[in-house]
Amino acid sequence: MINLLSDTVTKPTPGMLKAMWAAEVGDDVFREDPTVNALEAKSATLFGHEAALFCPSGTMANQIALKVHTRPLDEVICDETSHIYQYEVGGYAFHSGIGIQLLPGKNGVLEAHQVAAAIRPNQDWLPKSTLVVLENTCNKGGGSVYPLENIKAIRKVCLERGLALHMDGARIFNALAVSGDAPAVIGQELDSISVCLSKGLGAPVGSVLIGSQKFIAEARRVRKAMGGGMRQAGYLAAAGIYALDHHVVRLAEDHAHARMLASTLETLDYVSGIRPVQTNIVIFDLVDTVTPAQLLAYLEENGVKASAFGPKTIRFVTHLDVDRAMIETVMGVLGRFRVA
Ligand SMILES: *Cc1c(COP(=O)(O)O)cnc(C)c1O
Secondary structure, eight states: OOOOOOOTOOOOOHHHHHHTOOOOOOOOTTTTTTHHHHHHHHHHTTTTOOOEEEESOOOHHHHHHHHHHOOTTTTEEEEEOOHHHHTTHHHHHHOOOOEEEOOOOBBBOOOOOHHHHSSSSOOOOEEEEEEEEEESSBBTHHHHSOOOHHHHHHHHHHHOOOOEEEEEETTTTHHHHOOOOHHHHTTTOEEEEESSSSSTOOOOOOEEEOOHHHHHHHHHHHHHHHOOOOOOOOHHHHHHHHHHHHTTTTTHHHHHHHHHHHHHHHHHEEEEEEEOSSSSEEEEEEEETHHHHHHHHHHHHHHHOOOOOOEEEEEEEOOOTTTHHHHOOOOOOHOOOOOO
């Protein structure tokens, strides 16, 4: 099977498994796991912040950030396609007792004037706007990259109006591979950022949440309350360190593979449109005479897995476990599909 369902499906490479086997571990709840401590220090330094926290999932990292940055009856501002709204089970309301204001960005990317206009005036009967969340890259936006100018302009609005700025950086390294910016250049514009190690970076489990010493101290308490305090987590952290050291540099390959798929899709008469492909996500729409279920069944029969992403829409995600030969196979399979 060639699995294009998500970049979360990767399995640890032999080199990563070796690093995991060799990890020195301890009880991380007592802060005694040297490998977790090393991953946290490395992540914080990379993004130019004081501290970081290893979390079991990107969802937990984001939910902890929402909890620490807000109080009940506050409101978070984000794009309507955001993972924190679409795919985290409404956790913002459950864990933090906050509301959410959704803005229509372009492929998931917001402009500073939209954010400025969304901030509520200070009135007893209104929710309090205290946090902005940006997703980079934006999954539902087709893996779109936030231009640094947008981030800087939104940061300026946040500083002027007293809001915190969090980045859902599940795929931040895909974004940086395209923009060429150093992690710290984006990090310095943010109060916090969550980074997935288990997406394109290929670790089996884990995300890091990064921010100030004070923010992470509180985040650590919230993580424990959510049941996310892990013990000998160094085995997993070792995979994360290995991923940062070895798998960041190869992300451009995934992006080239995504462009190859898009170049085939562009020639197919059963495809009605493709979202701009900037990174490792390809989202495309089908003509009315073909359903996603039909195409997905055909792909599955031919050894290719993908997922529907709406009533007319399909998503492919390229990653570490899909090589160029596999991509060429998929291109051939796509070209042979005939509308029944
Ligand atoms: C995957 C993802 C997350 C977190 O996902 P987990 O599966 O909980 O690790 C958060 N934000 C975005 C944009 C994602 O794609």
